[in-house]
Amino acid sequence: GAVVSQHPSRVICKSGTSVKIECRSLDFQATTMFWYRQFPKKSLMLMATSNEGSKATYEQGVEKDKFLINHASLTLSTLTVTSAHPEDSSFYICSAGGLTGRDSPLHFGNGTRLTVT
């Protein structure tokens, strides 16, 4: 079946540095990718929708200058947390979908646990 690879699975960085998280669709073309943030014991909160070749659409309250999203190809989207602060520590998950819900559910990456010290 379709697989989405997310890397890294865990990252620790110092305050003020930037971290890049990659999300790759391995065997299908993902025209749309989604980035979620999940706090402990909470649901997934959609941060932004990433469309190949165009600017990402950010949800209300998400700082686009802090969470930079690039979707340069049909198989890769990246989320860069810029000037990270401890409050950015969280679990980030990407998902990818290339077909309608009829044909394929969204496929999720395994997530990235970010810890900012």
Place this chain on the structure above:
Amino acid sequence: AQTVTQSQPEMSVQEAETVTLSCTYDTSENNYYLFWYKQPPSRQMILVIRQEAYKQQNATENRFSVNFQKAAKSFSLKISDSQLGDTAMYFCAFMVNNAGNMLTFGGGTRLMVKP
């Protein structure tokens, strides 16, 4: 806008017993999909079951089945013969067809299966 509500933050069930997780949603759309995802401690999101709104027949996947009540906007998940490996967070999710595959999640239900 769509909303998804899971009214049970936590539930527990004895191994081999049956448990039902509740989910209600609100939408003005008529063509949509509903999903249940499982998130075990590994945090991987695993699709459990999917229901197309245009289908009246309730979806089933082995020990998992749903009770889809479109008029009531209800979509509950029944887990039969619960197993220890079913212990996880369960999320109900909604997706409008042909709207870019964007999921709206409920708040989740933490299920504990007890031996």
